[in-house]
Amino acid sequence: MRNIILKWNQISLVLRILIGIVVGVVLAVTIPDSVAWVSIFGSLFVGALKAVAPILVLILVTNAISNHKSGKKTNMKSILGLYAIGTLLAGVVGVVASFLFPVSLTLTSGVEDLAPPGGIAEVLKTLLFKIVDNPVNALMNANYIGILTWAILLGLVLKKAADTTKTAISNLSDAITQIVKWVIDLAPLGIMGLVFDAIATNGLDSLLEYGQLLTLLLGCMFFVALVVNPIITFIYTRSNPYPLVLRTLRESGITAFFTRSSAANIPVNLTLCKKLGLDEDTYSVSIPLGATINMAGAAVTISVLTLSAAHTLGIEVDIWTAIILMVLSAVSAAGASGVAGGSLLLIPLACSLFGISNDIAMQVVGVGFIIGVLQDSCETALNSSSDVLFTATADIAKKRKEAK
Template identity: 25%
Template sequence: MLKEKGLLGNIGVQVVIAMCVGTLVGAMMGQSASLFAPLGSIFIHLIKMLVIPLVAVAIISGAAGLGSSHSAGKVGFATLGFFGFTSAVAVALALFMGEMFEPGMGVDLTGVEGLFSNVYADKGDLPSFWATVLGMIPTNVFQSLNEANILQILVFCLFFGIALSKLEKERRDPLINGVNAIVDAMVWMINVVMKIAPLGVFGLMADAVGTFGFSALMVVFKLFVVYVGAILVYGFVFYPLMIKAFSKTSPMKFLSAMKKPQAVALSTASSMATLPVTMETCEDELGVKNSTAAFVLPLGATINMSGNAIYYGLVAIFFAQMFNIDLGMSAYIAIIVTSTLGAVGQAGVPGPSFLVVAVLLAAGIPIEGLPLLFALDRIFDMIRTALNITGDAACAVIIDDMVSKEADKVSEEVQNA
């Protein structure tokens, strides 16, 4: 019956099943489940092979499409404003839930004191404003492509796409059509790679659960529970409310469509690796125009990290409570500002997040206990990535609705003129 309804042929269903089976196999086999790791590595490598060129041509296509419209400037400012606002709200939610549920109170540190270390003290420096700005401007765009420096690629491709939109129509259209053809070809390649996604997801989950297990969660179990709670509130309450308030899309339709990219995000722990799936979902299931999706989603995969912001805020509260440190208003402000800036600067790839060091140092919180979290960072990362890409999609839906309204307004003005 399932086959007749086509459920088993749905890649999203296959990915969810693969996650469950991989988790079960990892829990049963333990460390030996690492023998399935190459399956996940092959999948991730294929995705990485395609993501950088896809991001480059998609941004050029999106910027060229928006650059010729009357709302280009508004789209850019609205997108950045959305990302900054939602990251700040995410930190505030983390602080509120941290103070309400007190995950760091009464933590039993017996047997784990040996993990404490100051080795991460030199990893907490955030670059200055001007260093950040200069770091975004490529001096050699081919080197940026070679090194996969996403921010530099974004800056150049945005600039280039807008420049294309300013050319005369007869010179502009063939170039933009060519770029769009490349985007379509890249999407075809992504669709082919996604056919092995269930195998890759199985390998990733079996390896992650088998390597780290769930026993290590006991020391920070309450933090993990509060963290998951904050993620669920933000992903299933805050973002749907934003969708309902600022777009015509149904929140239920949005949440239903996001199941597939969320499953991929959970398994890969990478916003960039999930980007092709997020773009496909937004365009095919949520009706977002290609020009909007191609602009907002690659940008969001790079700088929109609300899940990371929640993590930074909760970890700060956790260690402050664990070490019996009373935080004043200045410390809270430092946590919000540093977490928001740190979330924006966090790359959309999996790996230990040392930016939490900057957050702790800014609030005067000891960092010795950080090694307690680093072994579990993959699990935390998987969950926060699912929220990050949900925020990217929410932004795309809202911005696309804004662009449509702007276009309708311009069309109405032209008709009335």
């Protein structure tokens, strides 16, 4: 048995995940009732990722900053700029595509208990209060803005600590990183359970009625992932972007697709950044920050569903309102929660731009939850893989400048 496990672990993680996907699909299609217990593997895997991510971010960022050598530059300004550009352009793609291929919605209900934010000021206010959150509460609720704030402050203070203290923090960071590796090694089994549960529980019949909307949404996300992001990367690196783009989609996007949580995918992204040989001082901060504010997929979802609602109601949208929506969807997306369906509750905020009532807007949110099996999965895959892509892009651009 030990030899079998060793040989299994020698296979590339991506291939093992693909095997898990195939097994999950076969079990869900053939004998779903007999092996219903398989879905527990998916829940355990996502639970393990969510459990390890907050403490990993706290210790890793604290360690990186406390051991940071004075005068050594990081790429955070460039990465933040890339995050902003990527999210804004995703909003532009969603708006332009909605004008070119307008979609009408079959409105539904069933989301009366949800409470969307009342305006952009409320979204920003929530973000500010997350910064001053109690550190224990931030860890318990996976508030990564609060966790990052405390990690940065602790790191800055501990820069003057004794070398023995810094060594202890480094050892703790290494220990938690090893635990993350163990969790990620369980990805094939976990994703098998997630695939099985998704197909056995939801099926695909419920998506057929919304095929046109899904085609528009997913088309926009694929366009951003395979055209817009590579162009941005090429402009910064002046080299073929597709090997890096495809690797981030393969090694980060696949797990994010099935976990449907940018927060849960943080350990996967940190591991990928290490494999890519990126600067730990930079990616230990940029990855958890990206899971919170780098939301290109969310910008697409907000803009497309909002304009679909406007088209359904026969509302004329002028060019200036469309431009405002592009910016609003990008800013709102940055405030979206890094959990499954987090972007949907920001749709009423965007709908208010066109005078669409909250009752109608919440029906649009209901449509979003119906198609969420694919929409939210692809959205998260785009969001999370972009975190690694832009972090790596900034690193490559920096090395390119230094080589001149």
